[in-house]
Amino acid sequence: MSYTTEAVLNEFRDAGALLEGHFILSSGLRSSVFLQKALVFRNAARTERLCKALAEKIKSETDLSFTAIVSPAMGGIIPGYETSRHMDLPFLFVEREEGEFKLRRGFELTKADRVLIIEDIVTTGLSSRECIGAVEATGAKVVAEGCLVDRSGGKADVGVPLVALAQVAFPTYDPDNLPEELEKIPAIKPGSRGLA
Secondary structure (H helix, E strand, O other): OOOOHHHHHHHHHHOOOEEEEEEEOOOOOEEEEEEOHHHHHOOHHHHHHHHHHHHHHHHHHOOOOOOEEEEEOOOOHHHHHHHHHHHOOOEEEEEEEOOEEEEOOOOOOOOOOEEEEEEEEEOOOHHHHHHHHHHHOOOOEEEEEEEEEEOEOOOOOOOOOEEEEEEOEOOOEOOOOOOHHHHOOOOEOOOOOOOO
């Protein structure tokens, strides 16, 4: 199934996962829109539809071959696993250890591996670049990345080709330079980065 950006956003809306207010994003930036992907991922059928469409888009838009999929914990684990299922590839994830992403739990990559990173949502590309760094520290090569939503509107630089199922430019703001309408609303941080 092919998805337009609007169709992907409708999946988020239908899941109650497209939130409006004043949000602190994982990057530290602020936004009036938050995509609460956990509400999307609690529905296995919806998650399967989106990740199958992402897998198909990656296959159709790249002529690259992959030997494994790696995702950053926590948010990338479910879409990474589900996308790997549709691409028939092994799935691994990196997780933070003393603040840095590392492969753990017996996961291993070799210099022969050609890795596809799968993310949930890309805003600035910071966690993607950190994940890529952790993978490349093993000697493996990251050749591309896929994500469900690129909320930077194509501006995020992850360091490798990025295939997004949906691309939208939700405005983000530095916390010291907020528009008046956001200054009037208390900020909340619904994401998982920084949680113990």
